Amino acid sequence: MRRFGYIAMLLAAPGLAQPTVNAASPYITPGQDEPGYRAWVIADPSRPTAVAAYYAFLSGRGVAGIVPTWQLLRTATDWQKCAAEPFDVPPPEQWPHIVETLDYVRAHVVPVIGPVEPVSVYRNPALNACAGGAKESAHAQLYAMDLVPLRPIQRGAMVRSLCAIHLWRGTGFDVGLGFYKGLRFHVDSKKFRKWGGDGKGESSPCAAMVAELDAAAAPQVASGTPISPTIPPVDPLAPKP
Template identity: 40%
Template sequence: MKNLNQCFLFILIISTLAACSTPTPTKPQAAPIKNPSVVITQAKTSDQHTHEHDESVSDVGLQTHFEAWLQTHHTAEQEVVRYQAYLRSKLGNHVPPMSQLLTTARSWQACGHEPYQVPPAHLWDKIVPTLQLYQDLKSRGVLPDNTQIRSVYRNPELNQCAGGAAMSKHLTNGAIDIWVPDFEIQSQALYDLQNRLCQYWLDHGENHNFGLGLYATGAIHLDTQGFRKWGAQFSETNSICRHVLPKNKL
């Protein structure tokens, strides 16, 4: 009887050890739920110059947004009226909406600045030839009618924060950044627009002292302060227009 009890005790110990060594099945973890409000964007590398057109589109530049801004910036109203009157004296009915002409930089909020700013009066004349060029591009059909201006004058602090060039023509109120809201990046429509701008730059750019900057992001820079062209990192060799032959080789 004693031997029988020892046998049962041995079997019980073995069973207990076996149970302890057997892993308990676990329920597979569910895949993490994606937050639809979170947008994942590709990190920018140091050799990419975004010209600020990689940021999400906001209401800045719309008339309703501009009017709401004026309601909280009463001291700017008189300056806006004076600036608009000056431009009309030079350009007649071809003055773009002030809601676009006073836009500063797409990253204004991140930089702690205003979305709109009237440039200093001594710089008002610098924008006139650039707006004349802009009007010519639209009248010739190079730019579609729904083209919009989204960045003009930038004060030095904002320009630096926004990643602008040290000698940016935005600092002198001589440049405008434009875009076509309907044109997607890498779309055929944007490609055709860039080609039209390149051809215009070749045919008429020197007469306008046309500075043309085209970027893979879809950003377009126009100024009339030097006949030149460029792309990423303000480099001539990186210009999207580089595939177009010079005039003397056409």
């Protein structure tokens, strides 16, 4: 019973408050905001068609609207330093990779910390190398998203909630969970693992939780019904097919 009460406390994500405007803006570089996207998408006549095709794919796989499609096109935070584009439509052959990641975000991330905004998703090989990403980076293969909560939340509360759900649900989705500075965190569906700011598993803030929680608590959490977020039927920034 003590463990169950502790689990409930972790998943309750203490510290949440009402949504505020532009909560993710400190983590977004100039040019990767909504006006920057609108300018980028009209700068090349092929882009609206490509974005519409990507949106149609996500819709067909049942994962459109979890986050706005245009935010899924954000590249690396260092895009300017690397003389790259702020947005990019990933190669179609990689589109299936993001489906399970989005499904995990909808089923298990949003219910415990609230809505999130992607601040970095796909990085083409050249940009990934320039930005310091590993050769086999999950971002370069479209498995990964760096996310920021849209509701005010203390870092400690966010970490506890995400570590808890990663421990109990992450294996089923092959989830990688990483934490960076402030409220920025990484989720992918390439391989089950965790790490901290230096990229090493030993530095993950989840390590302390593993010492306290074990598999005996998992069935109790798994028996609950996740809170399903409201998914808007239409992406207002997705070009029409």
